[in-house]
Amino acid sequence: MLVHASEFRLNPSRRVVPVGRLIVQVKNIGEDDHNLAIRAANGHILRITPVLHPGDLAELRIRLTPGRYWLVCTIPEHEGHGMVTAFTVRKPARRR
Numbered sequence: 001m002l003v004h005a006s007e008f009r010l011n012p013s014r015r016v017v018p019v020g021r022l023i024v025q026v027k028n029i030g031e032d033d034h035n036l037a038i039r040a041a042n043g044h045i046l047r048i049t050p051v052l053h054p055g056d057l058a059e060l061r062i063r064l065t066p067g068r069y070w071l072v073c074t075i076p077e078h079e080g081h082g083m084v085t086a087f088t089v090r091k092p093a094r095r096r
């Protein structure tokens with residue numbers, strides 16, 4: 001999954017991903033500093049990048065169980081300005 005971060009939104013390339021290992025690449029395409037965290041439904045931050053300056057790239061790697069998760073920028077007030085979006089981790093379809 002690739003995520004573009006800018007003022008003030010997070011734009012992920014996918015909103016549904018299969019269960020298992022997930023690699024999230026994030027690029028700050030904006031003009032302010034941002035970061036990217038993966039947040040679970042219980043509010044826990046599972047992974048977080050360092051602060052990304054304009055043009056910076058970072059990568060998060062994680063194994064996730066099925067469910068709903070959030071991508072969020074944790075820089076003060078950025079989430080409230082719109083830098084949060086959900087994605088879903090889904091079990092693979094059963095083979096026939």
Ligand SMILES: [Cu+2]
Nearest residue numbers: 034073075078
């Ligand atoms: Cu931000």
